[in-house]
Amino acid sequence: MNELENKIIKFIKKHELIQDKSKIVLGLSGGPDSVFLLHILSKLKQEGLIQEIIAAHLDHGWREESAKEAKFCLELAKKYNITCEVRKLSELELNLKFEGSKEDLGRKARRHLFELIKEKYNYDLIALAHHAQDQEETFFIRLIRGTSLSGLTSIKPKSGDYIRPLLEINKQEILEFLNSHGILYVTDPSNISHEFLRNRIRELVIPALKKCDARFEQNFKITINRLQETEFFLEQLTKEKFNEISTEISGIFYLNLNQLFKLHNIMLYRVLIYWLIKQNVKFPTGQSFLDEIIKFLAQPESQGPKEHALYQNWSIIKKKNLAHINIK
Incomplete structure (x- = not known):
């Protein structure tokens, strides 16, 4: 070698x-x-x-x-x-x-x-x-x-x-x-x-x-490594927060909405993405899609629908302060 x-x-x-x-x-x-x-x-x-x-x-x-x-x-x-x-x-x-x-x-x-x-x-x-x-x-x-x-x-x-x-x-x-x-x-x-x-x-x-600057490549590598370390930390924190506010029943994860909306906006978005990935559903990665989910989840149950079809073959259902994904 x-x-x-x-x-x-x-x-x-x-x-x-x-x-x-x-x-x-x-x-x-x-x-x-x-x-x-x-x-x-x-x-x-x-x-x-x-x-x-x-x-x-x-x-x-x-x-x-x-x-x-x-x-x-x-x-x-x-x-x-x-x-x-x-x-x-x-x-x-x-x-x-x-x-x-x-x-x-x-x-x-x-x-x-x-x-x-x-x-x-x-x-x-x-x-x-x-x-x-x-x-x-x-x-x-x-x-x-x-x-x-x-x-x-x-x-x-x-x-x-x-x-x-x-x-x-x-x-x-x-x-x-x-x-x-x-x-x-x-x-x-x-x-x-x-x-x-x-x-x-x-x-x-x-x-x-x-x-x-001749140091570009060296400093770029250092920067990427720092970003990846930060991302890894946030991934671990996201898992912890998700586990704190969710309950699993027969492979379905139920989110506690009161606890969800107490999270900082950055963590709220990350937890939602983690939730979708855990439930193995396909979804677009744009910000507008996540905003649509948040808008639906934040709406009081008495003032709107309890189920929202967002993407192919699945929807989100909320009931009694809990939300879960329904795969059709």
Whole structure:
């Protein structure tokens, strides 16, 4: 193991990303980042930390090169003696709405595929090749579009079954490693197109910040770590407050409305989101949606409806100062 590989191992251990004998689905695009991650995971497999790796590649069919990239991934996986599952976007049964961002649609489709493969083979984790510059770009995308503190924490090393072992590795380090070891990869021409906000931030904003102050990358990393620590503290506090004001009966969580509205507004919003997540219902993430819930819950029972249908297949029912979610 060289210095860069040891740095990644240290990051994995620090954040407890991989347990012994884990089985991992790798999102493989064929680009330098995911090819490098394949190399790292293969090394970990040789060391005995990982039991199995399977690669998953989605052929969007949006560019002429996509079929060649799918073939490249199949051949690369064969060299590493692992299976590579390739699917075309048209083959997936998806119920996704196009909301103006092809990048976002592609991301959701890829995640759908990765989760299908994980379930098919009964694997443990899904590894993605996000690196330090992806972290920077995501921060500014969310800042521009508007977000919460949670959103500004950007990409976490682990979220659910997803792990990101390269999150503190710079893109330049990845390219230098691959080139020096003669490891081939494909280049996506859409990554330099200014049609996408992420690319405009990469090409215009980040270089300007580095020019303003050479300490940008180092201080950005420190700031993100502080934000993530703060968010983790608030997540734990939210769980505590939720447990204090809720009662579980047969898997349904009932909120005490008097206690709910004694919370600070910030904590009130967080508790509501946690409640929706605990009940495993789909919901939009906008502020207006949460405001609508609060308006309904705050209205006296004698002055309005006792049930409010808010989203697909579920509603909120309030009775005798308690509120619960009814899944239809």
